[in-house]
Amino acid sequence: MKIAAINKNDFINGEGVSVSVWIQGCPHHCKGCHNPEQWDFNGGEYINNWKLIDEVSEAITANGIQRNLSILGGEPFAPQNVNDTYQLLWHIKEKFPSIKTFVWTGYTLKQLQEMYEQELLENVDVLIDGRFELSKRDITLKLRGSSNQCILYKGTDF
Numbered sequence: 115m116k117i118a119a120i121n122k123n124d125f126i127n128g129e130g131v132s133v134s135v136w137i138q139g140c141p142h143h144c145k146g147c148h149n150p151e152q153w154d155f156n157g158g159e160y161i162n163n164w165k166l167i168d169e170v171s172e173a174i175t176a177n178g179i180q181r182n183l184s185i186l187g188g189e190p191f192a193p194q195n196v197n198d199t200y201q202l203l204w205h206i207k208e209k210f211p212s213i214k215t216f217v218w219t220g221y222t223l224k225q226l227q228e229m230y231e232q233e234l235l236e237n238v239d240v241l242i243d244g245r246f247e248l249s250k251r252d253i254t255l256k257l258r259g260s261s262n263q264c265i266l267y268k269g270t271d272f
């Protein structure tokens with residue numbers, strides 16, 4: 115899969131401390147996007163999926179601290195990325211069922227449900243959905259950049 119970055123001790127994106135993976139490639143091209151260098155599906159760095167799963171697994175429990183997993187982008191659920199994202203979530207949840215997984219997507223939940231099978235979100239605990247809208251930008255919001263975006267919880271919202 116193509117990734118833009120990994121932060122193995124991220125205190126901002128998620129709850130507590132997370133291992134955060136930024137997936138490369140985004141079709142949304144939101145005005146005011148903070149990561150336009152992550153739009154190009156040919157950019158970023160290629161990493162073998164199994165190597166990434168091993169690297170993330172090691173990072174989740176490094177130094178005796180259990181971390182959550184956050185997946186950002188780019189667009190993790192773009193057609194070019196969706197299978198890799200699903201595989202990463204599936205294997206990490208299988209190894210660490212008690213951790214929380216967070217995914218940021220520019221699609222709305224409704225769009226995802228129209229595009230993909232229901233299984234897509236089976237290993238996602240918290241979904242932050244919707245494109246970044248510059249006119250609705252609000253830096254006081256938790257986990258979101260603009261007020262149109264929603265924080266959605268498994269079992270309650272999907």
Ligand code: SF4
Nearest residue numbers: 140143144147188220
């Ligand atoms: S969805 Fe995110 S990464 Fe993609 S253009 Fe919008 S703000 Fe940027």
